Amino acid sequence: MYDIEKIHLAKSVPDAIAALVKDPSAVVICGGSDVLVKIREGKLAGCSLVSIHGIRELEGVSLEPDGTIVIGPATTFSHVTNDPLVEAHLPALGDAVDQAGGPQLRNIGTIGGNVCNGVTSADSASTLLTLNAELELTGPDGVRRVKLENFYRGPGKVDLAHGELLTAIRIAKADYDGFGGHYIKYAQRNAMDIATLGCAVHVKLTADRSAVEELRLAFGVAAPTPIRCHKAEELARGREIGPDLFQTVAEAAAGEVNPRTSWRASKEFRLQLVRELSRRALKQAIIHAGGAVEC
């Protein structure tokens, strides 16, 4: 039995925004896999909810004429994974969200909720960062766009005002075309777990596939929010595929992240994972980009 004071089942985006504006204490719920947990824990007990579950315009993945892929925030993890556009162009993202929780969670949890939740462990976040994802936010005063990297404001805090909804996740063609990607979720269990560390890589190789043209490297749980490692990326630019590349990226990444010691894992352990996983994820991403790696 959940302690919910009231719920407004929004029919459309404007309806949801109006309901939120009317009720300053209202909380947005979509799949419920985060919100219901908080209600059960008592943190949101007695809350007022505005449900955006079932609003069709927020669901599904589409391709714009310029090649931009638009992911509806209410698209469930399993629908993201199985979407043909994602399979064709964003396989690393499909793979990343397929590692969240278990099948039941992936059938209800949404990619938009995962982003707006703002937690550093979100399985979609680091891969979306490496895709330079842009968020479309719709509020009572209209629509604005913000880069995902600028969306995070602190642990669990995002640049989303009350009354605003995430209405689209946009990935430009230049940010996925020609890239190979890979995400490694490091957790204690192979399912139903939260990442101890998440490492996402997208890499574009030079025409002869011998060197890195562009690297994008991001981590979850290596800092208070999901973060990109721009210095490591710069150091990788133009570097030949080989031990030096992997060593350089691993060490640079370890210097750039800011993991903390908690009862879940020590800073030292997480740094070891940052070094090791950046090597492994980069190797796999290079293979996905058509390159060859000597093990």
Add this chain to the structure above:
Amino acid sequence: MGIGKSITRVDAYEKVTGGAKYTDDLRPANCLVAKVVRSTIANGLVKSFDLSEAEKVPGVVKIVTCFDSPQIQYPTPGHPWSVEPAHQDVADRMLLNRRVRIYGDDIAAVVAEDEVAASRAARLIRVEYEEYPAVTTVEQALAPGAPVIHEERPDNLLAHSRFTIGEGDFDEIVKADPSLRVFEGEYDTQAVQHCHIEVPVSYAYMEKGRVVVVSSTQIPHIVRRVCGQALGIPWGKIRVIKPYIGGGFGNKQEVLYEPLNAFLTMQVGGRPVKIELSREETFSCTRTRHAIKFKLKTAVRPDGRLVARKFEAWSNQGGYASHGHAIVANASNAYRHLYQDEKVLDADAYTVYTNLPSGGAMRGYGIPQVDFAMEAHMDDIARGLGLDPVELREKNCMKPGYVDPGTGITCYSSGLLACIEKGKAHIHWDEKRAAYRGQTGPVRRGVGMALFSYKTGVYPISLETASARLILNQDGSAQLQMGATEIGQGADTVFTQMAAETTGIRLEDIHIVTVQDTDVAPFDTGAYASRQTYVSGMAVKKTAEKFKARILDYAAYLKKRPADTMDLRDSAVVDAHTGEKLVELADLAMEAFYSLDRSVHITAEETYHCKDNTFSFGCCFAEVEVDIPLGKVKVLDIINVHDSGVLINPQLAEAQVHGGMSMGLGYALGEQLRFDDRGRPLNGNLLDYKLPTARDTPELNVGFVETIDPSGPYGNKSLGEPPAIPPAPAIRNAVLDATGVAVDSLPLNPQKLVEQFTAAGLIQ
């Protein structure tokens, strides 16, 4: 006709279709809901409550606190009662406790019309405490000047026991013989939880001045006794009903919230009240497997023969005694059972109160802990001596005919050496030991193994008693009523097989009554100690023999011939020599019910007072792959091989082993209850507590060596708990084989492994 067959579980259809009724399915429509109000400190005193806001919540019916509940201290473990005060369980808690000893201690309860109202009110209760420093470790609790947790134990030491087997002084033996090698080690085990699927749940109501408690419990008759003790009312005023239950593993071999539940219904005029714990409450406010620290010292001949050993163990009890010292005492006894010394074994065991959740019974009852320490130590010795770990164990392990000098328990049968052979063959021990020598690189493989021995039941430490009843129906079928309980392990099925075997009645005509209702169920202390097939099984056999004799007596009257010339086979009375059918049991039953000449309702009920015990054995062999830079252990292959005597139902036996191995894998690699230094639980939920999922579980291989144990009713001995025992040390030893790093504490989780691999220079 019943033993040794893999018949389908008698409850399979009901459980698979959802027809089986569990406690919450039976809850009456007008049932109130109670929520326990829990302390937010781990050590201290409740000074006062402010209930004003909570009482205003619509739907609240009654709030009771530790200031207005019975001030009676009572014991909670599911042990048989002892009529000798010296052997009675420690009574150290009340229904609600003013003196708070754990974080989340029970200090008040809200009864409301529904869960939301009860939870809202519970959140609004303000509590004023006098807080004392929390003590979370054995070292802190034993330090001079440590806060006193129970005034009856001013040194926080719940119990200390010691024994010496053999003669001589360890140090002098070592001094006298320079050829002896001495090995020392410290081994640490963690607190873990049972994680039964069904959380503790009960509801209670009053009927004709008596309290009825329906509860998910392993021990209905003990729950009745403890409710009577806790409330200070005659035991006959309590009736306990146990429906189907969704697992217990020892946590429900404990009287948890039934006494409070009984008290609460009495406070609301007998209206039904339910208490259902959340998973978080289950983790932090029920029972755990004790964390035990071991210090072992061994003198051994270069050929591997154990000469003298010293054993010390410290058990972290937590805030309340529960099963208390029985756990570590059982562990120290097992240390002397599996291996024997040429000269002497000295053992000391301590149980210490702290402010952590109370340790209680959990599958294996102290043996998974000691087996980790003992079998890790044996591998360390083998490595030090350059011996094959298997050879070292074979040289020293218990052989048939062994008699435990402390208890007189005799090894009547042992398939241990045959189990080892099976395990070795499965894992390809010799080939892989050789192949994995001298590996380099970040990913390495290894093999490891561990043995165990396990008693069957609790004799002679405690009373072993069990009863059964058989009742004939008009159609020749019969109800089998047990005091022993089905808790998911398949007891109802094997009791059915036993009854069919001994009576000669067809399996499908034995209707087992799965519900225990203490008003009508025969007396039995319940499901624990892997005792039921052995002890309660003998009650079935004895009852079945009496039942059959009564049927044949009636046949003697019907057929006008001596009963001993006849037998009951396949539900018909036959000539004992020729097998010729004389009368169908159904026809005999009709006659017995309705005869105008001699009407008899044929029933039988027997109590079996067991005064014997026996050892079961087994081993685990595991092959692992260790990803050193990531601290990950992948179990590539694992097998448990068991000697549990004759298998009553081989398929159920295998399933039992699967479950135990799964528990052992979690114990080895991930599970650990964590607390901060104030005693607050950090990971008391199924996300942060790393119970393995299906995707973390390798194929679980099972082997059996069937011996015939002369003391078991059908040649059988314990199997319920043993499968959980050997996987953790086997995996630890496999990691040692793979990496050369001896990890001396559980679990072998990634961070610990990375730290130890780094310290060993395997990670730069």
